[in-house]
Amino acid sequence: MSLLHVWQRLYRQASRSPLQPLDHPLLERHRISLSIKRDDLLHPHISGNKWRKLKYILRQALTEQAPGLLSFGGAYSNHLHALAAAGKQLGLPTVGLVRGEPHSVANPTLSDARRWGMTLEFVERAEYRRRQDPDWLAALADRHPGYRLIPEGGSEPLALPGVAELWRELPAADELILPLASGGTLAGLLSARPPGVRLTGYAVLKGHGWLAATVQQLYPPAARDDGWRLQLDHHGGGYAKCPGDDRERITRLASALAVPLEPVYSGKAMLGLFRDIEAGMYPAGSRLIFLHTGGLQGARGGL
Template sequence: MIQLQRWQHLFRHSLSPLIPLEHTTLQQHRVALYIKRDDLLHPSISGNKWRKLKYVLRQALSEQAAGLLSFGGAWSNHLHALAAAGHTLGMPTVGIVRGEPEYAANPTLSDAQGWGMQLAFVDRQTYRRRHHADFLAELRRRYPGFYLIPEGGSCELALPGVAELWQELPACDQLILPVASGGTLAGLLSARPEHTHLTGYAVLKGKDWLARTVQQLYAPAESDNGWRLRLNHHGGGYAKCSVEDRSAITALSTALGIPLEPIYSGKAMLGLFRDIEAGCYPPDSRLIFLHTGGLQSARSQVS
């Protein structure tokens, strides 16, 4: 009962602001752009992580799980958010981390450990088995009663929490967002208004597999013509960003007055502006950009 009350408090309705943006590029191409500041939803469980974890954690509580276990890299926004949520709910957490134990001292994992998360480091070959039944069975034996959550929190139960975002948005022509594991895009597609299209900017080398991942999470996406993926703005791959692109993101962040990082929302926003300049969005378009949070991971970019 106490944990459920904590869950209700943690996920009480918290409306993030919608802000109009001004920029000479927008004026020149007659594009109206707004930003949904989901990075402001919660101080520790930021953006899409707050929305994706909402009903996943309620299910874990309903099953009286002994704890929560999930997967991520050394700067994972998901593990950071899960550790904070577990601490708030009074549930033990375990993070299976891709990388070496020396990463444990970085700001992301230091926060997670401060919230009580137990870290288990694995090499890349082992991490690739995170979807394999035998590896998951091994983890269940090692952590009996723990509720296993996929990397990034992207699973069927994540979709309804993300879909609730539509209740907070005005009419627009397109909703723009960064895409990594595909769960946020799938959740938005599950309740997409007929008049609004979705454009996802892949922040990693997505190719065909990223669209398949979205379709696996939400099967009707395969026959839905109201969405697309922009696959040429990943900057070389996940968490990769050239000096030139990093400088462009910083300049864009300053000009817009919005905090952006070079991994998720910054990379997607830069891609969007380049597409606007290339004429990919018709004049008089009304766009909303979803800031999915993840600013804590930008601490990895500090030299």
């Protein structure tokens, strides 16, 4: 079986996720209809927005017969975890440049990645900040000739069409809510946004001043689109940071909604959404859909 046939089989396996209606006293009190798109169930290891962003990048790498895949991420990166799993299934070697020190190599995320064959290279934080520097990337390409370089989080123009396919699976709604980190998922959704549906991204990291610019860089027409907004005040102190009382609220919310949530992405965004509903930001009668972008594996490391 060719590698492209393996990709096609993987595409079929991860083609659709369920939509789950949610019940909660706050929703009833404010007369809000809320459902959650369970993209965390797309695939056991390549779940959520990671698969949607990677699917056509992987196909291009196979079509061009790239000898391997290389990307970047932190020690608990869902993206590197998904990429390692995809590389294992597709028979492609993978390299992960990890921000930070090698002592984190034993955490569950990187242990999985190594078990699936990913070669890990640890990069000091100062050097890691050069990951968009053309000269630094050129030197990296020289060390790994022919490898398909994938940006952090998989957020690049080729990721957008895979994300945009999500709209085919959604019913009519007034607003689609999602966690926001590298901006690729929001940009992909904007590229095919149906008229009358607003998009709201809840930033899970400190994104004042640059997150909107990142989305617009990935999808330039977003600069002229008034159908989206960012909520920047629910990041809990920064990426992968979550105060203890917020952790408890996320745990209680996950139990009440009967949906698994973690404190890095979907948990933060769902908690922010409920706070904003309570504050009256969403009008009575609103039909909302929340996109669960996966990432549950990262919670195993105590995040």
